Amino acid sequence: MLTAVIMAGGGGERFWPVSRRERPKQLLSIGGKKSLVQQTVDRLLPLCGAGGIYIVTASHLHDEVRKQVPRVPQNHIMTEPEGKNTAPCIALAVAHLRAAGADDDLVMAVLPADHAVLDDEEFRRTLERASRLVREPDYRDCLVTIGVRPTRPETGYGYIHIVDLRELDGLRFYRVHRFVEKPDRRRAEAYLRSGDYLWNSGMFIWRLKTIERAFEKHLPEVAEAMSRIREAVGTPHYWRVLRQEYFRIPSISVDYGIMEKEERIICVPASFGWDDVGSWSALGRLLPADRAGNVIQSEYVGVDTSNCIVYSDTGRLVATVGLRDLVIVDTGDALLVCHKDSVQRVREVVARLRDDERYRHLLHDRSGQVYEVTATAGARGA
């Protein structure tokens, strides 16, 4: 059996104005009928069962997460008092698993809640292969990361430089030479050509003991917090301890804090059709386009418009004239118009609104619309 920990605490700021503090990206449906967190749970159920799925989310999202995935046991939904990136999030899950009696050999997969996967079967086969690997005597102390075979010279992802192909009972994997930050276009093209670079999916698999040792070695502060939280689970002091520890521990990613420092990292390659749904331009990859390259999810009239993404959850008519490479997102109380080259900078809008204390456009859409981006919305062609 595999135990899955879903990280579902993100703010989804780059998906503003549809993504809001009270209903961020992972709780939205993008390109399907179900939300990303629901899809993630569904994808894992055949592999882990409901009892093998744990979710870490933010306090203010707890109730919505519970509502969206009722099959996950209530005490498997953990909340963080504040977001401190992925390392503390994973440590919190480890603390709870240990408190619940998990032993050293429990195999744990860590998965983001807000990614898109096309081939669920292949996804499960990949996790299975990786979990098999950390049960092998030679690899039981390894941290395993899932690397996705690139299909385009993507500059929005980090890469894994793989070396030293190995094979074990038909299972192929690599040693990780190093993790590479988001490259420029020229480098991304070279990575794609070389075949030696995979996309860093942010999905990990390891034995419980292995990740605990890694925390102790590379992030001792986090490891100490982890053990204090573990001791407090089930006591009346739990929330106070949790808040205290989270206040103290640094905000740090598992990639930077552990993976890049650890020696024994293995990469299992995957080809299950993956997208990190990192920004509005992802809709251009995930949803079908018309002949002019436009992805339209609204009432629409287009004149001389190509390669644009138009999304509305208001039922309003969107008309575009003479446009190229733009993203238009129309919600009840806010409208975003953004160049595709600038989609990462949407978070600057969110930051500006926060700085100006104009919170009403951050918390929730006052129009009361349902925030679902569905492929079946009434789109009209250009």
Place this chain on the structure above:
Amino acid sequence: MLTAVIMAGGGGERFWPVSRRERPKQLLSIGGKKSLVQQTVDRLLPLCGAGGIYIVTASHLHDEVRKQVPRVPQNHIMTEPEGKNTAPCIALAVAHLRAAGADDDLVMAVLPADHAVLDDEEFRRTLERASRLVREPDYRDCLVTIGVRPTRPETGYGYIHIVDLRELDGLRFYRVHRFVEKPDRRRAEAYLRSGDYLWNSGMFIWRLKTIERAFEKHLPEVAEAMSRIREAVGTPHYWRVLRQEYFRIPSISVDYGIMEKEERIICVPASFGWDDVGSWSALGRLLPADRAGNVIQSEYVGVDTSNCIVYSDTGRLVATVGLRDLVIVDTGDALLVCHKDSVQRVREVVARLRDDERYRHLLHDRSGQVYEVTATAGARGA
């Protein structure tokens, strides 16, 4: 005294989605507190008095026009059963003036209802000079057009090629060599340099007899319709006759049907700060811009945005990221995003909606918003 005929029947399609069939451009306030037709009437009152102002509009706009300009006598508001361009519109006014007993020497100014004028005093001085001219024995049979001194190489206006400067009692005017269609950029720059080309404002002044003769000579069908309508004024047959005649007569502009064919055309030059408010890009000229060249009339957050026009009458927040040279117009039931180079093509959106019988976005904004574009709207800087 001068008699003014205001042409107020236009559809304002290039100002969709704010301009709608039931409240087109001339009935909207753009850059001021009053609508364009109200501003036009106010501008003429000191010169013509309320009793000297006539308005020709469309049947379905009659009530709104009356409401907006209550000082204009009710029987001075004429309606056309259908729009047939400016020549029939002027003929209708002539028919009514004659039916009301006007004599050959009545001096009549024809003015569009939907233009912006900065200097009302200078505007009135110009009309006064022009009306003085057509009372002079040597010029009483001339058609006078107002030519605006160009201030930029505008490619959106027609031009008047002027020759043969004359002077009469300190009043300077020209003979019109020819009317020129909208030029390309290179030509517009040459026109601006030469000083021999003025913008064709579409404002005319003539004696009643002169324009009647011009209709008889150049547009005999319209002249005949004009005389039949004149005979029907005040009879029970009026509306039937009006509909019949309008059904028959050709749709033709006074520029094309008369001005370009007539010999005795005089141009009085003007410098009263004029704009035909022809498309959304006019807002960029009429309203103040921020340092990045953005004209903002909405709740707004801008990141890396320049030379854009953002207008909302919904109170919604508009956020822009990485944009140049765009027009964004946000109304209750429809949103327009358009490149500044394509503002003329907004009418293609309107045509498409009409062809598709999607009338609800053409008639009126179902949100029930007040359609006022005011310079005092709560704009926030970029």
